[in-house]
Amino acid sequence: MAKRLDISDLNIYYSDFLAVEGVTMAIEPRSVTAFIGPSGCGKSTVIRSLNRMHEVIPGARIEGRIALDGEDLYGREVDPVRVRRQIGMVFQRPNPFPTMSIHANVIAGMRLNNKRMSKAAADEVVERSLRGANLWNEVKDRLNRPGSSLSGGQQQRLCIARAIAVQPDVLLMDEPCSALDPISTLAIEDLIGELKQEYTIVIVTHNMQQAARVSDQTAFFNLAGVGQPGKLIEMDATEKIFSNPSKKATEDYISGRFG
Template identity: 70%
Template sequence: MAKRIQTIDLDCYYGDFKAVSDINIEIEPRSVTAFIGPSGCGKTTFLRTLNRMHEVTPGASARGKILLDDEDINAPGVDPVRVRSTVGMVFQRPNPFPTMSIRENVLAGYQLNGIRLSKSESENVLERSLTGANLWGEVKDRLDRPGGGLSGGQQQRLCIARTIAIEPDVILMDEPASALDPISTLAIEDLINELKEQYTVVIVTHNMQQAARVADRTAFFNLQAIGEPGKLIEYDDTTTIFNNPANQQTEDYISGRFG
């Protein structure tokens, strides 16, 4: 579990438009990495290439290498479904399956992949995943109630439980707390800090204070002009990015002079 991610000369396209250009980055296992930058600079596009979700959009493609340890997930013959089992994703808004119970939501990954579990295996996965998402104590007595009946913060933790149920190596999070209240946001941030003990965690966030609180390393993205591709401007330890950035663009963004 917890694999290293490396991208080499990665470009991301929507049709003929290059949205993200020439990304070279190395993300260490068992760490939290935050992507920050203004809207439209390619943070989420790049994040979605890391488990091949980007190509689900019609006309979208990526060129270059994405190495998960030593395996290029973009290589010919690599099954994107297997990639998405290894690199899970949690989206901006909580999206539990509305017609499914809490139990069914957590086990959905197995059902969708046609994997049959015995009752004891199911119960073990259920408790492990909900405990890992810091939700077991809150829902263990109502597992057969609809997942959509939980609060927003609980729904997001349910989605995290659904992601870790299939035992990925990497967890991607696209602004996981942007739709939540401050107390629920703190719970998600505490959970992210715990998840990095077992997983490689990568988050996109517009909340710079959140990046400073949870990330070991931070990558700043920007675009030179409207219509130009987004680029990775600076990538370093979070304390360096926020206290002593090497690039003037990073300093201007961190200080609020633009963005």
């Protein structure tokens, strides 16, 4: 697990509209990379392109290259379903399957992949994944209750457990704490710090303090104006981005002058 992502000259289109232009970056294994920037600058578009989730929108396409440990994820023979299995995703709002139990939610991805398991094997995956998401002790006595019966923060950790159950190489998180209270947010941030020991993690966040707390590298995106493509302005070690950025636009955004 935990592989390197290399992005080269990435342009992302929705039909004829160029949404993101000229992104080149390297995302290191066993680290947390934060994407920051104002709304509409392409952060979520880029993160969704990493596991081809943006392709669910008709007309979406890319130019350039995204490689996972050297393998072109957009190669002609590459199955997008396999890419999404290798690169899991946790969304902005917790989205457990409401009619499924906690147990069934965790192994839902494996079932969708037509993976047959004995009850003992399924139970082992559920426990491993819930422990990995720091949720096991809270739910081990009610695994047959609906996932929707949990609190918002617990539901988000359940979604993380579901994502890591299939043992991906990379974990993407698109504003995973924006719908959560401060205590649940802290729990997710602590969990991110633990998960990076095994996974390559990319997180989109509007919370500057969160980016500073959880990430090793930070990438700042911006756009010149309405209707213009989003661009990567600067990427560096998080400590440098927040203390001594190279670009004035980065400094202006972090200091709250815009965005």
